[in-house]
Amino acid sequence: MSDPRDDLVDRIYEAAVLPELWSAVLTDLASYGGADAAVLFTADLDSSRFVTTPNFADSILAYIEEGWFARTDRTRRLLAKRHAGFVTDLDVFTPEEFAREPVFREFLIPRGFGMGAASVINVPTGDQLIFDIERVIERGPIPPDAVARLDSVRPHLARAATMSARLRMQTVRAAAQALETVGLPVAVLGRKGRALAMNQSCERLLREMIHDGPRLVLADPAADRLLVRALIELSTEANASSRSIPLPSRGDQPATVLHLLPIRRAAADLFAAAEAIAVFTPLTAKHVPGLSVLEGLFDLTAAEARVARGIAGGSTIAGLSVEFGTSPATVRSQLKAVMSKTGTARQAELVQLLAGASLPVP
Template identity: 85%
Template sequence: MSDAHTQLVDRIYEAAVLPELWPEVLMDLARYGGADAAVLFATDLDSSRFITTANFADTIRAYIEEGWFARTDRTRRLLAKRHAGFVTDLDVFTPEEFAREPVFREFLNPRGFGMGAASVITVPTGDQLVFDVERLTERGPIPPDAVGRLDSVRPHLARAATLSARLRMQTVRAAAQALETVGLPAAVLGRKGRVLAMNRSCEGLLCDLILDGPRLVLTDPAADRLLADALDAVSTEGGRPARSIPVAGRDGQPPTILHLLPIRRAAADLFAAAEAIAVFTPLAMKHVPGLSILEGLFDLTAAEARVARGIAGGSTVAGLSAEFGTSSATVRSQLKAVMAKTGTTRQAELVQLLAGAALPVR
């Protein structure tokens, strides 16, 4: 093998452990395969899950924003090919189809690109990853010898992707087990709320508090609706960094707060199915918690925590307005935010929740 091949393989395995190196490795891969840019994405076509070379970043973002994943069957044709190697566009399109395909004529060609080769790799999480190299149109199709070079490193790409996926899953599972040591039930959730791992304390909540199905389900219907909304938000770019959901007490069980903690996305996260960690905190206190506890339990701002504590302590909106030196409208607005974040609809429910009493069954 050539020095270029050996150096690229070494870099691929280095990126498996140091995922921030993938953009540079993709550039090396593109050059080795006679191309000019590259992108790595997941076949669920989630716009937040891709890694790209710097010179293709604007193009791939525009591709996503303009909805081209849904407007062309380029990726679907690649998947249907089921080829254990790299496939060029001319392998999945006839020359006539290629000439009239809108994704080339209307999007890639005006940007100088339009000659690509890609390969699909399945990782242990069940995800399918696509390594795609793109060549400038003026240079013509990717030649067979370049495809052969790409095929020669594909086994290393597959092993590196597998290693990255396993390392990421070990990391998030370790986080759940770490919470076990302090007595907190926790579960690692994948996309759409699918349970990937639970610690023993969380397993103890099955049937009473949670159900194991296609996704994590709460036995409290109202709380489960909030969880479903939160899970949708987790996969949305720019969504809230965390969400706290109150779960009604039942059958002698105290009310519980479910903290949904998204796993922050980076290049590494393309290789892990995990999206969030769900942590359950039993609320067994019999007094109104302090401000810092309120902020942490329910993601409240300092001002919202003051209002929550005041209402739970028996104060009125007018009384709090006078005490804080703000308008009643401001206090009402803050109280409305508190009730939205705690999942309550009446002040009486808020008082019961913060006092540790069982939430009313909805």
């Protein structure tokens, strides 16, 4: 008969390379720790990043929507404990505090839960992950022997989380370097605009057009304000679209357009933290970009890319309607989508922008 702990450890390491398995691993972890549900989330309390067991999904969504991260210091007490193991609620709250604490009285206990244990794990991206297990209130506090079992697998959770982060970071860096081969300066941005990786072409823009630090900063103040606004939209809007930001020439660098392309989120982003790709294109190219380039840079559909290329080449909506065999209303709708995704408001701006989106001509 197999050992439950060995089976759990095997599944933990399997999830390190297949992040979609974390939900099932959390179910096993909760059971192994004498609990009934579990959630994995980032310690910066970003409500959009978590993985949970199915039976706790509704509760964690309500927790987020009702603003409980800001209404209780449950997580802050855990972080302040700085304990290299699992900590229970009764380790950070006295019995009197527990009885008074609104998150228990008003939220968790009415949902049947109310006793938890959690542990903080640091990953190479600089983020902190929290593994939190929840126990139904009628079963009482999580006992010491269950905490000991959780502590016995914590080193494996830490190594698996670190493996996931490193694998995802390698993917992020590879994506940036791949675009180096076609001459595109690229930076991959994480939460709050921090540069996770940049290729050599992008590094050459340092000092003159961009500054590195806690976040990527544009040297031009007006452009940097637009970047800050775009980053806020990325972190707060589930369907945030691409943004294009003009950068005036500085030093030896020509006028450039920064294309901020969002990376669609998934549970695996807990380990990679990548939010966007920043592509810098100088306004020096003379040719309209190819369809595949347009689709890739601006997340355009094939039809939208054809319209964008046509407009950039001087065609009219009526002319494109005849060429493509569609109605003018359809072309207008596709053009509207193109302008939304490229962050432009007028056709003239779109034409100028796409002139700078071309790849260098061999």
